[in-house]
Amino acid sequence: MPVYVQHEVLARVDDVFNAEALWQAPGLSLFSRRPLLRDLLERAPREQRGRAATRCFSHVTLMLPQDEVDDDRHLTRGARVRDLAQSLAALHQKDFGDLLAGEEVRYHVVGNEAVLPGEVKVKFGHAIYLPAPGEQILYTVTASRDSAIWQPVCVVYPNQRLTLVGQDEASATFTVPGWPFGAEGGILLVNDGADAPLEVQVRPKDALDCRFDAANGYYVVRGKRNNGNGASDATGQRLLLRISRADASLRPGTPKSAVASLSAPPAPARPPAVWKPRVAAPEPELTAMPLAGTAAPEAAPLQPPQAESDATYAPVARHRITLAALALPRLSRYRDTGAQALEVGLGPTLGPSAPDKDNVIRFAVDEADEVHAITPAGRQRVAVPSRFAPIDGGSVQLHAVPPQMADRYCALLALPQGPQQPAAAGTRLVFGRGMPSLDTLRVLDAPHFLRHADGSAAASADRLGLSRNAFSWEACAEGMRIVRLSETQALFHLDAGLRLVAQVEGASADSPYLIPPGHHLVAGHYVLRFDA
Missing domain, CATH: 3.30.2320 (hypothetical protein PF0899 fold)
Known part of the structure; x- marks a missing residue:
């Protein structure tokens, strides 16, 4: 080399x-x-x-x-x-x-x-370049270990052809903060002019594995190790390298077709139907459950012929309510309460949890209504919308709030592993901070999430924007029938893409509001999705 x-x-x-x-x-x-x-x-x-x-x-x-x-x-x-x-x-x-x-x-x-x-x-050397006075920056290079906290690495000028980044400043043009691979390799940036995308190469070639993630717009660099057979495979260490062009919104090397949409993920597919007789409950052996690939039972001894049952079977939908996202509030609306910061953690499975050291990433809203991401690498203000990949195979997304809700909320934090609540047809349940039967959906109902200006913890973050009896729901074949129980409770209907459909105001027991399957209802901090 x-x-x-x-x-x-x-x-x-x-x-x-x-x-x-x-x-x-x-x-x-x-x-x-x-x-x-x-x-x-x-x-x-x-x-x-x-x-x-x-x-x-x-x-x-x-x-x-x-x-x-x-x-x-x-x-x-x-x-x-x-x-x-x-x-x-x-x-x-x-x-x-x-x-x-x-x-x-x-x-x-x-x-x-x-x-x-x-x-x-x-x-x-070949990778040392000093810009001319007044020379404009062509590229900005930043690095991250978790896709949330990005730290500056270097800039690249139009006439700067080679740039080598790595750990050792003695052998590289610039050092990369948090470089996890030791001094065994580096990343070479080749600039062939403003009309060509910046080329990214690993030096030496067998030291690291570097691939471009088109969906997120950054390079994923992984270390390699010998597996005992003379070959090498990727280790658990990774580094994310983002290259931003100063004069274009698209990152270099990213075709327009590869720019991923930041819309909400689609609602999960409906689960398999459960079959049951339409008439009164039959004997256990008359209830059928279709199973794929089951082995044929052993032949039973011949029995005398019996009369055929006239029971018919009809599919039954399994309804459930899923906490699809958290609506991060604007704390400036609650200054009189002394609320200074609201912080939500996501655990190793990206499920919501109390903020602690075991979180892979945390999101916080301060009294200035600014959203920050917090990881072991530090704390950094983030833009909305944004996408994060704190672990392999899992991503987290901050969605922009519909303009009609922007006076109440800063962002919508999608939950890849949000809790669920069964919703039996014909049963009406009440949602609110005074109803313990649905507390699995109210993940912020604890003193760990909200901090006061004096440093003390509040009783519950649900006190900000959620009534004791906010609304009731009843699952049906058409969707979820909503009845508004509190005149002060704001309810918003969002579609499957988290776009505003309407603000729910006139939902009464005589004329309930219908939320179709796959759509969302926002109440307080909670974005609930009805799945059928």
Whole structure:
């Protein structure tokens, strides 16, 4: 594998701002003097024919002890740093002018806490590029371990062809926060111009596995290990790399047809029908349950013929209510209660749970109505709508709130594994914070989710927007009949795609409101879906 980044240390430097002392030692003895900057550039040319150099590198970064740079900024407003960069560029142009092929010589001098006093670190190579003054950014690269907390990695400029990112700053252009693969590999970004998508390659090729996730618009990088048979397979470690183009909404390499819609997932398919006789309940052996692929029973002894039963069988629908999403409230509406933050956790199965260390991801709404994602990597404000993949094979989605509900809610948090409640036909049940029979659906009815300004926990988050007796429902073949029980309870009817159908206002016992199968009803924090 070629060396993309040359990283060297110049030691025993008396004055780190002395350009001549860094460039070339006095005298002609080749055996007594230590290699300095001119020697390093001469020994590692950019291109060569045989042993003769035909081109040299023209962009060089110098890292000085941070204290020296700070002192220069305090005492001379950075004059010694600027003079050092200009003097080295002049020496570079003078000695290697015939090997530059018309390229501009650029030096960048920075401070670094890891550089010891009396040392200077030097970086140059194929993957080192210094932008021209005023050069605009072409790409922005960010990384994440959980798709929720994204941290900046680097930017790529139009004329910056190669960029190597990884763990070790000595062998990479930029380090990646949270890089989980050690120093064994890196990701090479190849920029062939503004009209071509940024190419992403693994270096060395067998070190990592990198695939583009078109649905989410980022690259998934996984480590590899030997499985004992000479082959390698992916480990559990992964890194997400997102490349955003500064002048386009589409990410590079993503065709328009691959941009996934952020609409709500479709309602699950209806379960198999259960068959029962239409008349009075027969004997147990008359109840039929169709099972696929069952083995044929052993032949029974011959019995005398019996009269045929006239029982007929009809399918019965299994109704259920599913907590499909949580409506995250605008806490600014409840300032008089002292509510400061509402936080919801999702466990390893992406089911809702109290916020704790076992959550793979948490979502929080603060008193400024801002939504944040929280993972072991940190806390970060997120946009709505957004999609997250905190674990392999599972995703979480924040949906935008319909405009008619935006004064009450910040976002709709879809629950991949929301709790369910059977809904027997002909039975009317009451939903509200005063009804313990349906508390499996009210996952926020605990003091762990809501925090007050004084740091104390509230009795229940359900007190924000949910009445003690909000509404009642009755399952039927056409859907779910809703009767509004509280005049102050706001109810909203959403379709299967979480789009607003209507605000439920006139639902009475004499004229209930019908929610079709697959549609949703919003009451308080809860988005309930009727499945039949």
